[in-house]
Amino acid sequence: xxxxxxxxxxxxxxxxxxxxxxxxxxxxxxxxxxxxxxxxxxxxxxxxxxxxxxxxxxxxxxxxxxxxxxxxxxxxxxxxxxxxxxxxxxxxxxxxxxxxxxxxxxxxxxxxxxxxxxxxxxxxxxxxxxxxxxxxxxxxxxxxxxxxxxxxxxxxxxxxxxxxxxxxxxxxxxxxxxxxxxxxxxxxxxxx
Amino acid sequence: xxxxxxxxxxxxxxxxxxxxxxxxxxxxxxxxxxxxxxxxxxxxxxxxxxxxxxxxxxxxxxxxxxxxxxxxxxxxxxxxxxxxxxxxxxxxxxxxxxxxxxxxxxxxxxxxxxxxxxxxxxxxxxxxxxxxxxxxxxxxxxxxxxxxxxxxxxxxxxxxxxxxxxxxxxxxxxxxxxxxxxxxxxxxxxxxxxxxxxxxxxxxxxxxxxxxxxxxxxxxxxxxxxxxxxxxxxxxxxxxxxxxxxxxxxxxxxxxxxxxxxxxxxxxxxxxxxxxxxxxxxxxxxxxxxxxxxxxxxxxxxxxxxxxxxxxxxxxxxxxxxxxxxxxxxxxxxxxxxxxxxxxxxxxxxxxxxxxxxxxxxxxxxxxxxxxxxxxxxxxxxxxxxxxxxxxxxxxxxxxxxxxxxxxxxxxxxxxxxxxxxxxxxxxxxxxxxxxxxxxxxxxxxxxxxxxxxxxxxxxxxxxxxxxxxxxxxxxxxxxxxxxxxxxxxxxxxxxxxxxxxxxxxxxxxxxxxxxxxxxxxxxxxxxxxxxxxxxxxxxxxxxxxxxxxxxxxxxxxxxxxxxxxxxxxxxxxxxxxxxxxxxxxxxxxxxxxxxxxxxxxxxxxxxxxxxxxxxxxxxxxxxxxxxxxxxxxxxxxxxxxxxxxxxxxxxxxxxxxxxxxxxxxxxxxxxxxxxxxxxxxxxxxxxxxxxxxxxxxxxxxxxxxxxxxxxxxxxxxxxxxxxxxxxxxxxxxxxxxxxxxxxxxxxxxxxxxxxxxxxxxxxxxxxxxxxxxxxxxxxxxxxx
Numbered sequence: 008x009x010x011x012x013x014x015x016x017x018x019x020x021x022x023x024x025x026x027x028x029x030x031x032x033x034x035x036x037x038x039x040x041x042x043x044x045x046x047x048x049x050x051x052x053x054x055x056x057x058x059x060x061x062x063x064x065x066x067x068x069x070x071x072x073x074x075x076x077x078x079x080x081x082x083x084x085x086x087x088x089x090x091x092x093x094x095x096x097x098x099x100x101x102x103x104x105x106x107x108x109x110x111x112x113x114x115x116x117x118x119x120x121x122x123x124x125x126x127x128x129x130x131x132x133x134x135x136x137x138x139x140x141x142x143x144x145x146x147x148x149x150x151x152x153x154x155x156x157x158x159x160x161x162x163x164x165x166x167x168x169x170x171x172x173x174x175x176x177x178x179x180x181x182x183x184x185x186x187x188x189x190x191x192x193x194x195x196x197x198x199x
Numbered sequence: 200x201x202x203x204x205x206x207x208x209x210x211x212x213x214x215x216x217x218x219x220x221x222x223x224x225x226x227x228x229x230x231x232x233x234x235x236x237x238x239x240x241x242x243x244x245x246x247x248x249x250x251x252x253x254x255x256x257x258x259x260x261x262x263x264x265x266x267x268x269x270x271x272x273x274x275x276x277x278x279x280x281x282x283x284x285x286x287x288x289x290x291x292x293x294x295x296x297x298x299x300x301x302x303x304x305x306x307x308x309x310x311x312x313x314x315x316x317x318x319x320x321x322x323x324x325x326x327x328x329x330x331x332x333x334x335x336x337x338x339x340x341x342x343x344x345x346x347x348x349x350x351x352x353x354x355x356x357x358x359x360x361x362x363x364x365x366x367x368x369x370x371x372x373x374x375x376x377x378x379x380x381x382x383x384x385x386x387x388x389x390x391x392x393x394x395x396x397x398x399x400x401x402x403x404x405x406x407x408x409x410x411x412x413x414x415x416x417x418x419x420x421x422x423x424x425x426x427x428x429x430x431x432x433x434x435x436x437x438x439x440x441x442x443x444x445x446x447x448x449x450x451x452x453x454x455x456x457x458x459x460x461x462x463x464x465x466x467x468x469x470x471x472x473x474x475x476x477x478x479x480x481x482x483x484x485x486x487x488x489x490x491x492x493x494x495x496x497x498x499x500x501x502x503x504x505x506x507x508x509x510x511x512x513x514x515x516x517x518x519x520x521x522x523x524x525x526x527x528x529x530x531x532x533x534x535x536x537x538x539x540x541x542x543x544x545x546x547x548x549x550x551x552x553x554x555x556x557x558x559x560x561x562x563x564x565x566x567x568x569x570x571x572x573x574x575x576x577x578x579x580x581x582x583x584x585x586x587x588x589x590x591x592x593x594x595x596x597x598x599x600x601x602x603x604x605x606x607x608x609x610x611x612x613x614x615x616x617x618x619x620x621x622x623x624x625x626x627x628x629x630x631x632x633x634x635x636x637x638x639x640x641x642x643x644x645x646x647x648x649x650x651x652x653x654x655x656x657x658x659x660x661x662x663x664x665x666x667x668x669x670x671x672x673x674x675x676x677x678x679x680x681x682x683x684x685x686x687x688x689x690x691x692x693x694x695x696x697x698x699x700x701x702x703x704x705x706x707x708x709x710x711x712x713x714x715x716x717x718x719x720x721x722x723x724x725x726x727x728x729x730x731x732x733x734x735x736x737x738x739x740x741x742x743x744x745x746x747x748x749x750x751x752x753x754x755x756x757x758x759x760x761x762x763x764x765x766x767x768x769x770x771x772x773x774x775x776x777x778x779x780x781x782x783x784x785x786x787x788x789x790x791x792x793x794x795x796x797x798x799x800x801x802x803x804x805x806x807x808x809x810x811x812x813x814x815x816x817x818x819x820x821x822x823x824x825x826x827x828x829x830x831x832x833x834x835x836x837x838x839x840x841x842x843x844x845x846x847x848x849x850x851x852x853x854x855x856x857x858x859x860x861x862x863x864x865x866x867x868x869x870x871x872x873x874x875x876x877x878x879x880x881x882x883x884x885x886x887x888x889x890x891x892x893x894x895x896x897x898x899x900x901x902x903x904x905x906x907x908x909x910x911x912x913x914x915x916x917x918x919x920x921x922x923x924x925x926x927x928x929x930x931x932x933x934x935x936x937x938x939x940x941x942x943x944x945x946x947x948x949x950x951x952x953x954x955x956x957x958x959x960x961x962x963x964x965x966x967x968x969x970x971x972x973x974x975x976x977x978x979x980x981x982x983x984x
Contacts, residue, residue: 025338026351030389059349073406077571078563090347099348106342108563119345125558141557142582148572149579156586163553170942171949181558184551189843190559193410197563198402 014038014052027106034102036199041101044071049098058098065094068101074197079144080124087123108197114186117195122181134175135161330364332374339381396420400825406566408783409574412828414844415785419824422796423817425530429523429803430810436519437807438488440510444499479654479743485735489808492735492876513878513888520804524860527800531856535849556581573833610679617693620671624664624697625704632657632708640728657708657740658747661701665794666755669694669787691786695851698794699858705744706801706862709737714870732876738805745798745809749816752791756827764831783832788824789848793855795820800859804866 014035015023023034042049045063053061065085068075075081085094088104096104106112107120127137138161146152152160168176168184176184185191337358341351365371397420405413486493499510560578565571635656672693676686713733715726730736760781767779799813867886872879879885893901906912 022352022355024385025355026342026348028342030385032389073566074564077565077568079561079575088347090349103348107345113343116343116345121558138557145557145561146575146579146582148575152579152582156582159586160553160557160582164557167551167554170945171952172946173949173953184554185558187551188555188559190410190555193414194559194562194564198405 019053019055019058023102027102028109028111029102029106033199037102037105038098040072040199041098044068053098059090060097062089062095062097063101065089065096068094068096074199079147080141083124083127087120105197105199108195109199110196112196114192117192118182118185121185121191121195122178125181132173132175132177133181135165138164330370332370332377334358334361334363335374335378397821400821402564404825404828405562405564407570408828409562409570410564411844412783412785415789415848416821416824418789418845418848419792419817419821421530421534422792423814423821425527426796426799426810426814426817428526430808430814432519432523432526433803433807433810436515437494437512440499440512440515441488441494444501444510478746479739481739485739489806490735490738491805491807491878492732492873494878496878496880513882514892516878517885517888523803523810524800524863527856531849531853535846535853538846538849552585556585606680613675613679616675617672620668621696621700624668624701627664628657628660628701628704629708631660632705636712655743655747657705658744661705661744662747662751664701665698666751668697672697687786691790691847691851694787694790695854698790699797699855702794702797702801702858705740709740713737732873734805734873734877738802738809741798741802742806742809742812745795745802745812745816748791748795748798749820752820752823756823756831760827760831781832783828785844786847788827789844789851792817792820793848793851796852797855797859800856801862804863 015038020031020034023029024031027034029037038053041063042051044067048063049061050057065082068085069081070076075084078084082094084104085096086092088100088107089096090100107116122133125133125137125141127140128134139157142152142157142160165174165176168180170180170183171177338355341355344351344354346354397416401413401416404416488494494512494516496513499512501508501510556578560581562574565574635653638653639650669690672690676690679689681689713729713736715729763779764781765779767776770776770779795813795816799809802809868884870884872882872885874880879888882888882891893904
């Protein structure tokens, strides 16, 4: 065995491989990126409970992870995947995040998490405020769209997607719409 | 309690608080009278019961939150259900095991109403007990569940801890085999990921330009791999046997014919220096394995020990070429079918334009600040454009007839001009080709540079036309006032026509060069004007064209466009910026690539090693295009969608494939191979080889094939196919109608639900008020006594 520093035990590897879409090498790569964000917080070897307990605060992950840094929904993504709901990611949360965004993840799981990400207020529906927030985030750093324009877009989206007439998109309606969006699968992924 | 049948993708939804440990369930047993406690394997759904109704009565607004469709879908579980055994008090619930294939995770569950049906059946051990295979399958399914990691690990631990039957005999063998295969697959995938070509470059481009542009580079990679496969086949079955077995270069002379081949191979080579020969394929390269002319028409024989084996080289040559074309076609169709299926789904209903923009607009791969800003801007412009389109549509309605006429007239003029330009290009290419071959045929002495100039003149004309004319097209299309999407499509169509029709003209001029008016059978060469081995000549022309095209690409990318982009970057002058700034125009670059692939396909018959050259060229083109993309261009404000790009590439490739295969088929059937070289030198046409072979097959086979080609077979076949077509069209339209009906029904159900909720909350409110009044009266009554 020598002086080889083993990051995870075999048991941990097997668990992670069964619970995510990653191979061993990819898991190690993910860990390396995780560690690069806060080398002081994250130890070189992860014991079982550390994988859950060691958390990187929201601001650091948003600033230092290039994959998330430019994403307009970065805050919401971290909130959805973190256990405390506030955006502080542990290693397992981070692994989960990247697993869902990987290429092998099937469409269903991506749709599920996309719904949760776009549902900013967490009421299991994508309502007008959620959509307004999304449009605002998408066009940040540019000329501002007037509130009337935003309202028009929000209304058009709801008009297209809402089937049962309650003025907001439920999970089923969202799923129906997303299945018809050809770009969703190709844009909703992060390469590590 | 009601009978519940749940049929959903992620199985039952359940309250997170109620699951996971048998202990928790047991505590809740008293609450959920209708549900059997089943220990840790039981995932249940809880509907409002007495305890909940009390909560309801306090506040009717809670009612809506108790609806099943609003249950928290965070925990999707229930992979399997099992029979309950005697842990319960005389009530057993029978559940069906979930059978899962890898892909299908639909679960059906039926829970019998405990109150009404008292079924005490002993569990059926043989059917219901888990075994290793099912538990392994379940573990494989865990990763598709949308649960946080902690819960997934708990679920896995639970599945592992349950008692398992070991499988016996055949089943065990089957299962072990599947498990091994799964492990092998993941290992292979891991090693393939390591070896993936150009992974870093693709990620870099993706981060900067988005997935639409990456689709182009993936297309390039795909073509590279296709060419490598074609080369592999050609080398293995044609070149390698020739090298190994035909080394003696014995030229056999068929009796009764003059030995033309001998004359051809003993001819003195033209005197040129090596470099010129390399780029033109003449001289020392001419009579090598590179070109068609080298391959012999004999059946090569070799001995394996005591057996004498034969290898029919002409037949192999023909069949391998056909195989390569078939492989290309299958690869294209498979790739196109994937995209086509998606577009069919998309085009079936409406295209959710705004939803697609908001939910699928942002590319999650972008990791670069500059690119992110540009993407934001692009999204903003697209949103703006969509809002404008609404206004334009309204404006279009209100267009007067006069304006409409003017626009139609304009479009008509522009289309005529475009056709005229295309015709002009065709004539020009033809004349230039004629002119230069005539000049070369004149035997007056010329300097080497002049000779080189005339050799390459046709190729250079084609290439320069391909560069200049698209600019004219872009200029003209601005007069036609189409929507942006139509502009892109129409420009692409016109450029496709330009490039591929120039190729057609090229082929036709070649054809004129190699056919004769009067055929002289007795000579080795059919007439004096054509070259002795015309297939090699054609191969050389295509080789020159491919090389010129590649060279021009390099010069343009690294010299001209680079200079332009550097100028635009360092100077702020408006004119310079206009000339210098370029965006990565996806259709144009895709067309360049497809054009090269077309040349390669057409040329592999005349020059089998062209596939190797094409593979090398595509390898280098990746880096050339990468340079063009990353250094010369700035991210464009047009959002290229990956799926649309893919289908566009495949469509254009299919058109190019058709343009390549039609002349080849014509050649197979009609033209006479040259007598002095090549594997088909003694046949009347290439297809004659197949005909000869066919004549040697048994009688019954011949009669069957004859029958297949008669009208007696073809007409019923066509009728049956038409019937199938009609049937599927009818089914298709019926399905569309059904979708409409279901959509309407869904809307009505939504309204019904709303109505019922309103009534129910009203009723509860009234009930509350009545109760409050009754309490008040009772209290007053007490106070009075």
